Structure formats: structure tokens, C-alpha cells
Amino acid sequence: MTDLQITTPVPTVGSSTAVVDDETRGAAGLTAKNVACWFGTKKVLEGVGLDMAPGQVTALIGPSGCGKSTFLRTLNRMHELVPGATLAGEILINGVDIYRGAIPVTDVRRRIGMVFQKPNPFPAMTVAENVVSGLKLSGLKVTKSEREDLIESCLTKAGLWNEVKNRLGDPGRALSGGQQQRLCIARSLAVSPQVLLMDEPCSALDPTSTRRIEQTISEISESVTIVIVTHNMQQAQRVSDRCAFFLAAENEPGRIIEEGPTKDIFTNPRDSRTEDYVNGRFG
Amino acid sequence: MFNSRSPSRQWTVRRRAKADPVTSVTDVVETNALEKDRVTPVVRRGKVDRVYRAVATLSGSIVFVVMALIGGFLLYRGIDALRLSGWGFITESQWAPDMGGAFGIAAVLPYTVSIALVALFLAVPISVATALFITEYAPRRLRRFLTATIDLLAAVPSLIYGLWGLFYLQPRLITLSKWLADNLGFIPFFKVNEDFGTSLGVFPSSTFVAGVIVSLMVIPICTSVMREVFGQAPPGEREGAMALGGTRWGVVRDVVLPFGRGGIIGGSMLGLGRALGETIAVTLIISPSFDAKWSIVEQGSNSIAALIALKFSESTETGISALMAAGLALFVITLIVNTAASSVVNRSRSGSATEI
Numbered sequence: 001m002t003d004l005q006i007t008t009p010v011p012t013v014g015s016s017t018a019v020v021d022d023e024t025r026g027a028a029g030l031t032a033k034n035v036a037c038w039f040g041t042k043k044v045l046e047g048v049g050l051d052m053a054p055g056q057v058t059a060l061i062g063p064s065g066c067g068k069s070t071f072l073r074t075l076n077r078m079h080e081l082v083p084g085a086t087l088a089g090e091i092l093i094n095g096v097d098i099y100r101g102a103i104p105v106t107d108v109r110r111r112i113g114m115v116f117q118k119p120n121p122f123p124a125m126t127v128a129e130n131v132v133s134g135l136k137l138s139g140l141k142v143t144k145s146e147r148e149d150l151i152e153s154c155l156t157k158a159g160l161w162n163e164v165k166n167r168l169g170d171p172g173r174a175l176s177g178g179q180q181q182r183l184c185i186a187r188s189l190a191v192s193p194q195v196l197l198m199d200e201p202c203s204a205l206d207p208t209s210t211r212r213i214e215q216t217i218s219e220i221s222e223s224v225t226i227v228i229v230t231h232n233m234q235q236a237q238r239v240s241d242r243c244a245f246f247l248a249a250e251n252e253p254g255r256i257i258e259e260g261p262t263k264d265i266f267t268n269p270r271d272s273r274t275e276d277y278v279n280g281r282f283g
Numbered sequence: 284m285f286n287s288r289s290p291s292r293q294w295t296v297r298r299r300a301k302a303d304p305v306t307s308v309t310d311v312v313e314t315n316a317l318e319k320d321r322v323t324p325v326v327r328r329g330k331v332d333r334v335y336r337a338v339a340t341l342s343g344s345i346v347f348v349v350m351a352l353i354g355g356f357l358l359y360r361g362i363d364a365l366r367l368s369g370w371g372f373i374t375e376s377q378w379a380p381d382m383g384g385a386f387g388i389a390a391v392l393p394y395t396v397s398i399a400l401v402a403l404f405l406a407v408p409i410s411v412a413t414a415l416f417i418t419e420y421a422p423r424r425l426r427r428f429l430t431a432t433i434d435l436l437a438a439v440p441s442l443i444y445g446l447w448g449l450f451y452l453q454p455r456l457i458t459l460s461k462w463l464a465d466n467l468g469f470i471p472f473f474k475v476n477e478d479f480g481t482s483l484g485v486f487p488s489s490t491f492v493a494g495v496i497v498s499l500m501v502i503p504i505c506t507s508v509m510r511e512v513f514g515q516a517p518p519g520e521r522e523g524a525m526a527l528g529g530t531r532w533g534v535v536r537d538v539v540l541p542f543g544r545g546g547i548i549g550g551s552m553l554g555l556g557r558a559l560g561e562t563i564a565v566t567l568i569i570s571p572s573f574d575a576k577w578s579i580v581e582q583g584s585n586s587i588a589a590l591i592a593l594k595f596s597e598s599t600e601t602g603i604s605a606l607m608a609a610g611l612a613l614f615v616i617t618l619i620v621n622t623a624a625s626s627v628v629n630r631s632r633s634g635s636a637t638e639i
Contacts, residue, residue: 116523116526133524137529
């Protein structure tokens with residue numbers, strides 16, 4: 001992994017069988033097979049199977065507490081960091097299981113990046129250092145010019161370059177909330193992830209910043225597969241290609257009720273609960 | 284609870300200057316509130332609140348009172364000796380107030396500081412590593428066990444450390460002293476007087492041995508403070524670092540250590556305060572010397588606290604006064620170190636979570 005340019009070859013968008021020459025570069029397909037999750041003895045997720053095709057945006061929707069964030073965190077092995085959290089089933093990236101030792105866990109997380117609900121730039125670092133922090137964290141070396149190119153290209157992709165190009169030496173915390181979140185996206189992109197997981201990335205932001213991030217999502221989705229958890233139905237409609245609706249009945253683990261192209265989920269859902277939810281009748 | 288003196292004019296925006304040509308909404312609400320009409324919010328406290336407040340204030344001020352009493356007492360008792368010696372108290376290295384001779388802290392103070400520095404030099408790296416192991420690497424059960432053990436270590440009386448150090452550690456430690464003198468003798472700290480050669484006999488009761496024993500007492504204190512601060516490193520930043528493919532070490536280096544910097548410095552300073560004042564263990568280990576020297580491995584050392592403990596029972600009136608003055612010097616130095624420590628800890632951003 002010496003070449004860290006983000007200009008990775010774009011796989012054929014929309015074709016779920018797209019195969020990239022190099023397995024660790026370019027948008028990758030992610031597959032969940034029969035995933036179940038527990039926190040201690042409490043089962044919070046059951047029988048979840050989902051195909052997240054390369055280069056597509058998949059939105060996970062559903063009321064609070066239905067397990068969609070938990071599911072998202074199983075996709076890059078963040079789930080296991082919670083004490084007492086366990087899971088069953090398989091998660092495959094380009095067909096390779098991420099839980100059974102075929103890929104080192106740090107590689108899993110580098111290839112499957114994550115953007116959190118609250119912007120969390122590293123406060124001890126400048127804007128520029130934040131962007132390339134992932135390289136240092138995962139022990140990758142780049143030359144000075146590569147580093148500068150990477151900072152510019154990632155910030156550009158995250159739609160932040162013009163706003164911060166003269167403030168690269170400022171602390172990351174000096175930016176506004178929306179800018180911080182885009183800085184976190186740029187930071188994730190700098191390690192050339194194949195999949196980017198977003199856990200309600202706009203829920204702490206104002207409408208303008210939200211628009212800006214949605215724009216970023218649609219711009220980067222060609223080169224990286226995106227899975228986004230959102231409570232905002234309009235946002236799911238605007239940004240996603242496919243949608244999965246999660247629901248947990250009382251005292252039962254969450255499941256996927258319905259999954260399909262976003263348009264169908266919103267205009268022609270098969271399940272009445274989906275219809276009720278997307279039309280704002282509960283949740 | 285707001286009490287306005289002019290009820291009819293409450294909550295008015297202060298009037299714009301007359302010259303202001305802009306007619307805005309605030310001008311529409313035309314009032315003639317003047318500066319003298321401004322409200323002073325009156326807070327009426329309930330009885331319980333007042334009592335609680337009085338008790339808390341009293342308890343809080345006791346700290347200052349005790350502090351002032353100690354300082355005042357030392358100054359009062361030591362002033363005679365200070366008058367007698369003048370500036371010599373700082374420049375003189377001998378200690379012979381009882382025979383009417385000269386006395387000063389020019390040797391005792393450097394020894395005190397160097398014992399403390401040796402202790403800190405060993406304690407800080409060990410404490411940082413221990414605290415990191417507890418917060419970052421240890422499995423949960425081991426973590427609890429280790430934390431309890433370290434707190435227990437802090438509770439062991441220093442006399443016990445002193446005895447153990449004297450009879451068990453020192454005979455083993457001087458082999459290391461000899462090795463340092465033989466191999467690193469070119470550094471002034473590890474040099475010994477050639478006249479004696481480097482037989483093991485010249486190494487006991489040195490600054491180095493005392494420093495090692497004191498470091499054992501300082502480690503639990505430093506570790507406790509650092510563990511506390513490291514444990515507060517924001518989970519959001521930790522997860523962010525993990526999600527970038529960060530290794531454990533990467534997370535420690537880029538999130539935990541920058542966050543815990545204040546804790547490391549503060550913990551070290553608290554340890555330094557403790558090391559400067561350590562008495563009984565140092566008294567047991569050292570053989571008092573009143574000639575300041577660079578070597579830390581060679582026999583002979585001293586400390587203000589040990590000096591006071593050793594001389595107190597056999598001193599005349601002038602001697603006691605001189606010891607009080609030395610105590611005052613120690614008191615002031617410890618005060619400065621601890622004040623510096625708390626200001627550093629307060630300035631660190633420990634406790635501020637990932638907020639927008």
C-alpha cells in the first residue's frame with residue numbers, strides 16, 4: 001500500500017458483480033449474512049442479511065433502538081469494542097470474511113472507514129494533520145509531496161478545500177461543526193477506504209451543512225461504497241440508491257423488515273409497517 | 284427573583300444614540316430607561332441554603348487557615364536563626380548551629396532536590412507505562428486488580444519502604460551503582476572519588492539508593508493521577524482513531540497521550556512534592572553529608588527532612604530555630620511545586636469531551 005492516491009479505478013457502478021483487479025482498492029461490495037448481535041445476554045439484532053453493492057449508497061432507516069447503528073458497527077468491527085458485545089453470522093468484503101482472521105482487524109477498519117454522529121477531529125492536531133492522521137495511525141509512510149497532494153485531494157473530495165485552504169495550520173477544533181464533520185470525512189478518505197460507513201453524520205448539523213455533506217456523499221459514492229444510517233427520510237431519499245428498513249418489535253431483537261431500491265421503499269413499499277414508517281406515522 | 288426599582292420600565296433595550304438614523308424594531312418600543320434604572324438581580328437564599336453555604340465556606344477556609352498557621356509558625360520559630368545567619372543560610376553548606384558555628388542549606392537543599400529528581404526520573408516513565416497498561420491494554424478484571432494493588436502500595440507506610448530498602452534493596456542495588464560508576468564514570472553523576480577505587484563499599488547510603496527507594500513511593504501517586512486522566516480520554520476520539528485502522532499504539536500516541544499531557548505533568552509534580560518531603564525512608568538510607576557533590580552513586584547524601592529528623596532531639600535553642608528555618612525552606616519549595624502542578628493540571632483540557 002504505497003500508492004495512496006484516492007484516484008482509484010472506478011468499478012462499474014450498479015453492477016453487483018463488479019470485480020476490482022486489486023482486492024484492497026476501489027469501491028468494494030459488502031455482504032452481511034444472517035447477522036445477529038448481543039450486548040451481554042440481550043439480543044438486539046437477528047437474522048440480518050444485506051447486500052451492499054460496490055459504489056452504491058445504502059441507507060439504513062428505522063426508529064431509534066431498532067439496531068441499525070449496531071448493525072453498522074458490526075460492518076467494520078467497531079461493535080466488538082463495546083464490552084460484552086458479541087455477534088454471530090458473517091460479514092464479507094469482496095467475498096472475504098472480516099471476522100475470521102483472513103484480514104487483520106486494523107486493515108478491516110482501514111478498508112471500511114467510519115464517520116460518526118458527532119464530529120470527532122483530533123483536537124491536538126491541525127486541520128492538515130487531521131486529514132493525514134489515518135496514515136500515521138495505521139503506520140503508513142508517505143513522502144512530503146504525496147502528503148500534500150493527499151491533503152488537497154481529500155479535502156477537495158469532502159468539499160472543504162476552498163474553505164480551509166488558508167487555515168490548514170489551525171487546530172481541527174477551530175472549524176465549525178459542519179466543517180469538522182467534513183474534515184472527518186476527508187480524514188476517512190485519506191486512507192483510501194473501499195467502504196465508508198456513516199452513522200447519522202448530519203444529525204448534529206444545521207440544514208446548510210447537511211446539504212453540503214449530502215452533496216459530498218453523492219460525489220464520492222462513485223469511488224467508495226457508502227452505508228449511511230439516517231433518521232431523516234428526506235435525506236435517505238436524496239442520497240441513497242437502496243434502502244433497508246429496520247424494526248424491532250417490543251422486547252424483540254431488531255430485524256430488516258424490507259430492503260430494496262430507495263424509490264420502491266418510499267413509493268411502493270411491500271410491507272405496511274414500512275409504509276407507515278416512511279410516511280411518518282410512527283417512529 | 285428580579286426586583287426592579289422601576290416596574291413600569293422593565294426589560295427595555297438600552298436606547299440608541301439620538302444621532303442614529305436607522306429606524307429599527309427596537310426603536311419602535313420607545314422607552315426612556317436610563318443607566319440609573321438598570322436592575323440589580325436580587326437573590327434570596329433559603330435557610331437551608333444559607334446554613335449549607337456557611338458550613339462549606341467555613342470548611343473551605345480552614346485549609347487556608349492551617350496553611351497560614353504552618354507557614355507563620357515556621358517563620359516565627361526560624362526567624363532568629365535566619366537573623367543570625369543572614370544570606371549565609373543560602374550559601375553556607377555546613378550545619379553547626381549548636382556550637383555557634385555557621386549553618387546553611389547550600390548542601391542539604393541540592394541533595395534534597397537530587398534525591399527527588401532521581402526518584403522522578405525513574406518514577407515518571409514507569410508510571411506512564413503502568414497507567415497506559417491499566418487503561419489501554421489490561422483485560423478488565425486485571426485492570427481492577429492492578430488499580431487496587433497500586434492504591435494499596437500508596438498506603439504502605441514509608442517506614443516500611445525504608446526498612447525494606449535498607450535491608451533488602453540496597454545490598455542488591457549497589458551492584459548497579461558500581462556498574463554505573465565503572466562504565467559511565469565519565470558522567471559527573473556517576474563518578475566516584477578515585478582514592479577509594481570502586482569497591483562496593485563506597486556505594487551504599489547514596490543519593491541514588493535513596494532516590495530509588497523514594498521512587499517506589501512516588502510511583503503509586505503518579506500512576507493514580509495519570510490513570511485517572513488517561514481513562515477520561517474522549518471515547519469519540521478513540522473510536523475515530525480506531526476506525527481509521529489505528530493500532531493500539533497509534534491510539535495511545537495520537538489520542539490518549541495528547542489528552543493526558545496535563546495529567547502526566549501534574550502527576551509528576553505531585554510526585555515531586557512527595558519526594559521532596561520524604562523523611563523517614565531517606566533518613567534510614569543516607570549517611571549525612573554536608574559537602575555538595577555531583578556524584579549520585581557515591582556514599583553520602585542528605586535532605587532537609589532527614590536533617591530535621593536526625594538533629595531535632597539533640598539541638599539547642601539556636602539549633603531548633605535553624606531547623607525551623609530549613610523546614611520553612613522545604614515548605615515554600617513544596618508549595619511552589621504543588622501550585623505549579625495544579626495550575627498545569629487545570630489548564631489541560633482533561634474532561635472536555637468531544638463537543639461541537
